[in-house]
Amino acid sequence: MTSDNAQSHELTKNEPILEVNDLTVEFWVDGDWFTAAKDISYEVYPGEVLAIVGESGSGKTQSSMSLLGLLPPNGRSKGSAKLHGRELVGLSHSQLRHLRGNEMAVIFQEPMTAMNPVYTIGFQIIETLRTHTEMSPKQARARALELLTMVEIPNPEIALDKYPHQLSGGQRQRAMIAQALALNPKMLIADEPTTALDVTVQAEILKLMRDLRHKFESGIVLITHDMGVVADMADRILVMRNGEIVERGTSHEIFNNPQHPYTRQLLDAVPHLGQFTVNDVDPVVPVTYKDEDLVLDARDLVVEYPKRGRVPAVRAVDGISFNIARGEVVGLVGESGSGKTTVGRAAIGLLPVAGGSLKIDGVEMKGISSKNLLAVRNDVSIVFQDPGSSLNPRLPVGESIGEPLLLHKLAKGAGLQKRIEELLDQVELPRAMRNRYPHELSGGQRQRVGIARALSLSPKLLIADEPTSALDVSVQAKVLDLFLDLQREHGFACLFISHDLAVVEMLASRIAVMRHGKMAEFGTRKSVLENPVDDYTKRLLAAVPVPDPDAQQQRRLTRDKLFEQNA
Amino acid sequence: MSENMSNTEETRAENELELREVAGLSQGQIVRKRFFRHKAAMISLIVLAAVILLAVTSIGWGPLPGWWKFGYKETGALTLPGGRPTLQLWGEGGFQIGDHPFGQDELGRDNFARVMRGIQTSLTVMFIVATVSTAIGILIGAIAGFFRGWLDTLLMRFTELFIVVPVLITGAVLGKLYGSPTPVILAIALGLLNWTGLARLVRAEFLSLREREFVEAARVAGASNTRIIFKHMLPNTIAVIIVNSTLMLSSAVLLETSLSYLGFGIQAPEVSLGNLISEYQSAFATRPWLFWWAGLFIVTIALCVNFIGDGLRDAFDPRQRRVPTVRALRKAELKAQLGAPEATPTGIAVDTLEADRPVVDRLESEGDSDGKDSKN
Numbered sequence: 001m002t003s004d005n006a007q008s009h010e011l012t013k014n015e016p017i018l019e020v021n022d023l024t025v026e027f028w029v030d031g032d033w034f035t036a037a038k039d040i041s042y043e044v045y046p047g048e049v050l051a052i053v054g055e056s057g058s059g060k061t062q063s064s065m066s067l068l069g070l071l072p073p074n075g076r077s078k079g080s081a082k083l084h085g086r087e088l089v090g091l092s093h094s095q096l097r098h099l100r101g102n103e104m105a106v107i108f109q110e111p112m113t114a115m116n117p118v119y120t121i122g123f124q125i126i127e128t129l130r131t132h133t134e135m136s137p138k139q140a141r142a143r144a145l146e147l148l149t150m151v152e153i154p155n156p157e158i159a160l161d162k163y164p165h166q167l168s169g170g171q172r173q174r175a176m177i178a179q180a181l182a183l184n185p186k187m188l189i190a191d192e193p194t195t196a197l198d199v200t201v202q203a204e205i206l207k208l209m210r211d212l213r214h215k216f217e218s219g220i221v222l223i224t225h226d227m228g229v230v231a232d233m234a235d236r237i238l239v240m241r242n243g244e245i246v247e248r249g250t251s252h253e254i255f256n257n258p259q260h261p262y263t264r265q266l267l268d269a270v271p272h273l274g275q276f277t278v279n280d281v282d283p284v285v286p287v288t289y290k291d292e293d294l295v296l297d298a299r300d301l302v303v304e305y306p307k308r309g310r311v312p313a314v315r316a317v318d319g320i321s322f323n324i325a326r327g328e329v330v331g332l333v334g335e336s337g338s339g340k341t342t343v344g345r346a347a348i349g350l351l352p353v354a355g356g357s358l359k360i361d362g363v364e365m366k367g368i369s370s371k372n373l374l375a376v377r378n379d380v381s382i383v384f385q386d387p388g389s390s391l392n393p394r395l396p397v398g399e400s401i402g403e404p405l406l407l408h409k410l411a412k413g414a415g416l417q418k419r420i421e422e423l424l425d426q427v428e429l430p431r432a433m434r435n436r437y438p439h440e441l442s443g444g445q446r447q448r449v450g451i452a453r454a455l456s457l458s459p460k461l462l463i464a465d466e467p468t469s470a471l472d473v474s475v476q477a478k479v480l481d482l483f484l485d486l487q488r489e490h491g492f493a494c495l496f497i498s499h500d501l502a503v504v505e506m507l508a509s510r511i512a513v514m515r516h517g518k519m520a521e522f523g524t525r526k527s528v529l530e531n532p533v534d535d536y537t538k539r540l541l542a543a544v545p546v547p548d549p550d551a552q553q554q555r556r557l558t559r560d561k562l563f564e565q566n567a
Numbered sequence: 568m569s570e571n572m573s574n575t576e577e578t579r580a581e582n583e584l585e586l587r588e589v590a591g592l593s594q595g596q597i598v599r600k601r602f603f604r605h606k607a608a609m610i611s612l613i614v615l616a617a618v619i620l621l622a623v624t625s626i627g628w629g630p631l632p633g634w635w636k637f638g639y640k641e642t643g644a645l646t647l648p649g650g651r652p653t654l655q656l657w658g659e660g661g662f663q664i665g666d667h668p669f670g671q672d673e674l675g676r677d678n679f680a681r682v683m684r685g686i687q688t689s690l691t692v693m694f695i696v697a698t699v700s701t702a703i704g705i706l707i708g709a710i711a712g713f714f715r716g717w718l719d720t721l722l723m724r725f726t727e728l729f730i731v732v733p734v735l736i737t738g739a740v741l742g743k744l745y746g747s748p749t750p751v752i753l754a755i756a757l758g759l760l761n762w763t764g765l766a767r768l769v770r771a772e773f774l775s776l777r778e779r780e781f782v783e784a785a786r787v788a789g790a791s792n793t794r795i796i797f798k799h800m801l802p803n804t805i806a807v808i809i810v811n812s813t814l815m816l817s818s819a820v821l822l823e824t825s826l827s828y829l830g831f832g833i834q835a836p837e838v839s840l841g842n843l844i845s846e847y848q849s850a851f852a853t854r855p856w857l858f859w860w861a862g863l864f865i866v867t868i869a870l871c872v873n874f875i876g877d878g879l880r881d882a883f884d885p886r887q888r889r890v891p892t893v894r895a896l897r898k899a900e901l902k903a904q905l906g907a908p909e910a911t912p913t914g915i916a917v918d919t920l921e922a923d924r925p926v927v928d929r930l931e932s933e934g935d936s937d938g939k940d941s942k943n
């Protein structure tokens with residue numbers, strides 16, 4: 001472990017803004033105190049970004065929120081945390097209230113839930129300003145406008161009077177940053193500020209935060225589990241696990257010379273873009289597939305969300321063509337709202353095909369009868385994005401897994417139980433899990449259950465709709481490994497939908513890139529990743545952060561150039 | 568082996584506090600545990616059970632005889648002047664029950680037997696009303712919420728039609744039309760009018776549930792609409808249904824009481840708590856006991872059922888977290904100081920009394936923060 005006194009950052013000369021000493025956060029659960037974070041110590045200097053890295057449940061969020069007194073009522077903090085020499089632990093509510101927003105501010109993970117949907121963003125920024133300072137409404141409005149301009153929201157005058165839901169995710173996050181920065185806080189806590197955003201938007205927000213930190217000279221605590229983001233932003237890094245700091249050091253030390261096995265594990269779990277394509281050799285003559293080889297064949301596919309009341313029909317997928325051969329994994333990449341999930345749902349008949357043609361294993365999906373659809377669903381299955389939502393909370397997971405078998409009358413009674421056990425074995429879950437309810441399982445285990453259910457009918461085509469995006473990086477790595485093994489073993493074809501190019505690269509032999517419902521690019525992974533033709537693909541590639549601070553700096557420069565060109 | 572390791576690893580990575588709270592418990596067990604912790608609900612449950620037991624065993628049920636010596640229709644000589652209750656808590660002769668603990672009416676009928684019969688009738692009405700209206704409410708709400716579209720519009724307008732009809736007046740009209748209805752028929756009629764609230768709640772619940780991915784997952788698995796409604800969605804609305812039905816029970820008692828009080832519900836010689844009160848309201852000045860005992864049981868039953876419903880609502884609400892009291896916090900502190908279950912950094916609670924780990928030294932300095940936290 002390296003001590004942070006020894007580090008040679010130029011900002012150490014200054015006084016630290018925040019000094020945390022032996023901070024312990026505990027929670028009262030059923031009569032016992034449980035430690036969520038234990039003896040946390042760190043300092044933050046002006047203009048510095050300290051990243052706290054760890055998996056969910058490692059106590060990284062709770063330890064930071066305790067600084068602001070934002071623990072739930074059954075939590076408490078002990079130890080010491082000094083903001084400019086002023087003790088934070090044990091402050092009264094009114095003192096804390098004065099501090100919040102004024103000297104310390106938080107950028108939350110999900111701007112949609114962190115902003116009040118019934119007030120305009122202008123109102124919310126002005127509220128922050130006028131709570132803490134003597135300001136006339138006019139002055140506050142002018143200042144709010146200034147802030148929105150600073151965070152580079154397009155048309156700030158108009159955006160000021162918009163409600164959170166009228167802005168895009170990236171713009172909402174910008175508005176939240178503007179609110180956090182309203183009173184020039186000395187400390188900024190950013191709790192997974194980009195996790196909910198698309199890669200390209202994430203890159204823009206990170207750029208904004210980097211620019212602002214130099215402008216304001218405030219200290220930033222960045223809480224995240226994404227090593228790519230850390231490499232992009234952080235000066236120093238704390239690695240937390242199970243409530244304790246396992247390693248600390250400068251960004252370079254951690255990335256180039258990790259000491260603790262857990263840090264290494266965390267770094268290994270991050271998929272590196274480009275690590276799989278290096279050895280690919282594209283065939284000189286493009287492969288053509290015969291019709292009977294294709295398990296999915298989309299030609300000028302159009303999918304619409306039907307009109308509801310006065311809301312007109314939305315064309316989510318507009319004339320895309322691609323195909324998947326037997327046993328092949330095709331990645332479908334795009335930002336949210338690009339229509340990639342819609343394609344997946346159309347392929348399994350959850351949404352009707354409005355135009356063009358979509359053949360699943362030779363069966364036309366356009367205007368398919370419900371009887372034929374049932375037959376198609378014998379061969380196609382889907383793994384949903386959110387394992388918490390896609391499993392019935394009132395059904396033991398064994399029953400969830402066995403349901404497709406039961407309903408297609410393929411097994412019942414003892415035979416069904418045996419098959420469920422086999423499936424559990426395949427996804428490497430203990431058989432005893434059969435009787436558990438979804439909420440008793442961890443995120444990774446739930447997704448394994450989702451995969452087991454999808455495999456129960458031995459499908460020819462599996463649609464994986466961002467199966468790992470809700471998981472932590474290290475859990476994601478394990479689930480992806482399992483997925484690869486199963487795919488090799490069973491040889492099913494797969495449409496792997498994701499927004500993460502690095503993940504798709506790991507699995508897919510061909511990659512399709514979608515944007516605004518149209519196909520931007522479709523080709524082998526080597527051609528898409530190494531010689532992208534489309535501008536959007538290029539930007540997407542440039543936006544992916546790489547878990548290596550030096551390489552990331554290099555990429556950042558080219559990326560910023562690329563973004564400027566496109567702006 | 569290594570896979571087992573990675574699985575435990577994964578489990579640990581999840582929020583340990585949450586895991587500890589749900590470790591090895593099914594949904595039902597959690598609900599039960601939380602319900603049992605709700606003191607008012609538990610007391611109410613016991614009181615209600617005692618009342619039912621008393622009412623059923625004392626004068627018997629249908630052909631089954633009870634242990635009480637008088638029937639509710641029997642007349643007899645007055646034991647005490649004016650039919651005063653023989654129940655005596657203190658004074659001369661100490662505690663006595665006597666022949667007519669709740670007193671007698673002007674015809675010499677035993678008030679205890681009549682109140683017990685009244686409770687039987689009222690409870691019967693209450694359960695039938697709740698069952699009938701719950702069944703209709705679930706069906707209409709589920710169909711409207713699941714299929715949406717024109718069916719939803721139709722069913723909801725139909726529901727609104729029932730909402731604008733005042734139940735009390737309809738009940739009164741029905742009572743007048745069909746003379747004095749038997750309790751069962753009255754209860755069914757009330758049940759047919761009383762389902763609207765539940766139907767709307769179930770519909771709302773279904774509308775949000777049908778957007779959840781597990782419903783789509785079931786559809787992909789090949790489940791029919793009936794199966795999705797009954798196997799997948801209904802169990803997820805059970806909390807709303809149970810809570811609403813419990814609260815409906817108590818409103819049914821009061822509804823029957825008001826109808827009988829107005830003279831449209833159950834008529835003599837049948838007895839219900841409501842018509843006991845209406846019959847004896849004029850005797851309030853002269854024979855108050857005839858009024859008081861029936862009233863007391865109405866209040867008791869309605870209160871008990873409401874508390875139970877309240878307890879169920881709290882137990883089913885997963886978002887509701889228990890906020891520790893000052894005492895609970897102190898107790899936890901004491902426990903920690905004794906070196907008993909101490910949270911290990913890996914979050915696995917050690918439930919045995921292995922005190923080899925030293926007591927955490929920072930515990931001394933927590934006195935003030937303790938009080939602060941518990942106030943939140």
